[in-house]
Amino acid sequence: MLVAMSGRVLIRVGSAYKSGCIPLPIFSLDFFSFTMRTSPFVFKFGVLIHLVFARLVRGDYHWPSPLIDQLEGLLYEGKQEGLPDRAVDFVAQLNGCIPRDNNESIAAEWIRFAYHDMATHNVDDGTGGLDNSISSELDRAENVGGGMQRARFDFIDFPNKYVSYSDVIAMGVVLATVECGGPIIAYRGGRIDAMFAGPPGVPTPEQPVEDFIETFRKQGFTQEEMIGLVACGHTLGGVHNPDFETLVPPGDIPFEDNIELFDGTPQFDNAIVTQYLNGSTNNLLVAGPNGNETLSSDLRVFSSDGNVTMQSLASPQNFAATCATLLGRMIDTVPRNVTLTDFINPLPVKVAGVQLAAGADGNLVLNLTMRLLSNTARQVTLHWTDRDSTVCSSGFCSATPINSTLIKTPLLGALELAPIKYTFSTPIANTSIGTFWFEIDGRIENNGGSGYAIEQDRVLFSPDRSSFVFGGVQAFKIVAAVRNDSIPSVVYINTYQRSVTVVRSPSINLTLDASIPSAAGYDFYSAQVPGSDLSFDLFAEIDGKTYEEEFRDTHFIA
Numbered sequence: 001m002l003v004a005m006s007g008r009v010l011i012r013v014g015s016a017y018k019s020g021c022i023p024l025p026i027f028s029l030d031f032f033s034f035t036m037r038t039s040p041f042v043f044k045f046g047v048l049i050h051l052v053f054a055r056l057v058r059g060d061y062h063w064p065s066p067l068i069d070q071l072e073g074l075l076y077e078g079k080q081e082g083l084p085d086r087a088v089d090f091v092a093q094l095n096g097c098i099p100r101d102n103n104e105s106i107a108a109e110w111i112r113f114a115y116h117d118m119a120t121h122n123v124d125d126g127t128g129g130l131d132n133s134i135s136s137e138l139d140r141a142e143n144v145g146g147g148m149q150r151a152r153f154d155f156i157d158f159p160n161k162y163v164s165y166s167d168v169i170a171m172g173v174v175l176a177t178v179e180c181g182g183p184i185i186a187y188r189g190g191r192i193d194a195m196f197a198g199p200p201g202v203p204t205p206e207q208p209v210e211d212f213i214e215t216f217r218k219q220g221f222t223q224e225e226m227i228g229l230v231a232c233g234h235t236l237g238g239v240h241n242p243d244f245e246t247l248v249p250p251g252d253i254p255f256e257d258n259i260e261l262f263d264g265t266p267q268f269d270n271a272i273v274t275q276y277l278n279g280s281t282n283n284l285l286v287a288g289p290n291g292n293e294t295l296s297s298d299l300r301v302f303s304s305d306g307n308v309t310m311q312s313l314a315s316p317q318n319f320a321a322t323c324a325t326l327l328g329r330m331i332d333t334v335p336r337n338v339t340l341t342d343f344i345n346p347l348p349v350k351v352a353g354v355q356l357a358a359g360a361d362g363n364l365v366l367n368l369t370m371r372l373l374s375n376t377a378r379q380v381t382l383h384w385t386d387r388d389s390t391v392c393s394s395g396f397c398s399a400t401p402i403n404s405t406l407i408k409t410p411l412l413g414a415l416e417l418a419p420i421k422y423t424f425s426t427p428i429a430n431t432s433i434g435t436f437w438f439e440i441d442g443r444i445e446n447n448g449g450s451g452y453a454i455e456q457d458r459v460l461f462s463p464d465r466s467s468f469v470f471g472g473v474q475a476f477k478i479v480a481a482v483r484n485d486s487i488p489s490v491v492y493i494n495t496y497q498r499s500v501t502v503v504r505s506p507s508i509n510l511t512l513d514a515s516i517p518s519a520a521g522y523d524f525y526s527a528q529v530p531g532s533d534l535s536f537d538l539f540a541e542i543d544g545k546t547y548e549e550e551f552r553d554t555h556f557i558a
């Protein structure tokens, strides 16, 4: 199903939205659609295609774009329709900042990972920055330990064609900080993943302070900012054995690093500063065992301006504000040719999960959710018009939500927001649907005037009638509903098998399936498709025109 939009209010989609006022290509917002789907070739991790797509999308779209829709969902809700498990894990694994028994902190790992990725930036020629080049740099000594490898493996399988790895790395910093009680860092999207390693650039603890100052200058930070950024980074996590055996002894938890926290607290707070200033710090990068200062990089950094900056950071408010600014600058440090989006704020109205379905009881059913940025329950009604029409001939074209849920996440909590998500699942008369909109406490919310338009209903994926085929080679029976007021010349799917690599298979035709009774004005077509984890595009050619449902997925099959 394709849905059209115009105006400025966000919308979503189970398949695609486009603008009615600007001629735009149709894009899917489906996370499963994945990075490399358009290629007939096999791509390892899809970096190449990812890059191409990221460029294609940007510039073609005005706000709100699929990119913003996806990032907004992940940032504020911790999920987005169609998100692969990996993505949900990514947010969930931050786990409210609770460190493990050995002090291992996933929040710290994300922040360190992001800094090491950004550290390739060269302010003199505008190259490098937060661009996922880190994935090609993990064999360097400077990137050893501290959860770096693990943070990397958590990325495999993540992005789709809109959201880059580097956007996810940047988001990790925002979420890690806020989940640990730190400030809200404004977030932008639009980073582009690099295909190659950048030059080495991460400081190592034995270096003299002059090297640190020069390294941070190259990364775009003054000496004062260097002090702030190191303090903000080192409020979380600590030094690991076996990475620094001379600083930290081995622990007694088998197969786990032994970690000495920099400031003894797992929270994002300014204890890193106050303990340093009052001499109570156990930070091993301030003083090593027996006062050895070879690896005392924090001491050299913090004291490099006579502690002036550290003293200013002794105010918790100033520490929080400084970290919000500097960590924000850190994640927005990108190669010169990359243009980031505006800050992504929670969208006032967010439509998602639009799915038109030929219901088993013979009704055509419209499913969708609408998330409203309101902390108070509202009277919400969904309205729509008939297909290809501006009227409702049956007189019954409105529905109330079947349920509503309060959305709570740490970031929303920090913003003192608790939006409400309204779920609609309503039968639609056989006149189908043209455009829908909402009435909220008597006020019309219609996507800036144009409403949310369903672009076609001729061919629909029918996940309810599709199934996993047990026995023998792994396969799915894929079922499509095709409106039976005309006969398609062909119904087919292009499938993409997903694993570490993604492979596009040749098209597979679906044939009329007499075993499935017609329903809601639709006949059903099916084919058995080999594979265990597929995404696919569904097509029907009718009267010389091609209708399409993009980026469907076997994950939708119960």
Ligand code: HEM
Pocket: 105, 108, 109, 111, 112, 115, 144, 145, 146, 147, 203, 204, 205, 212, 229, 230, 232, 233, 234, 236, 237, 238, 239, 240, 241, 243, 244, 259, 297, 298, 301, 330
């Ligand atoms: C002069 C600059 C810096 C030096 C020399 C330095 C050095 C180190 C060292 C030696 C460790 C311990 C790693 C391990 O045991 O494997 C560490 C950990 C860490 N660094 Fe830095 N760092 C610097 C700047 C930064 C910056 C700018 C950030 C982020 C804004 C940052 C974030 C972290 C974090 C979060 C950890 C803890 C990781 C964990 O617990 O897994 N560092 N750093």
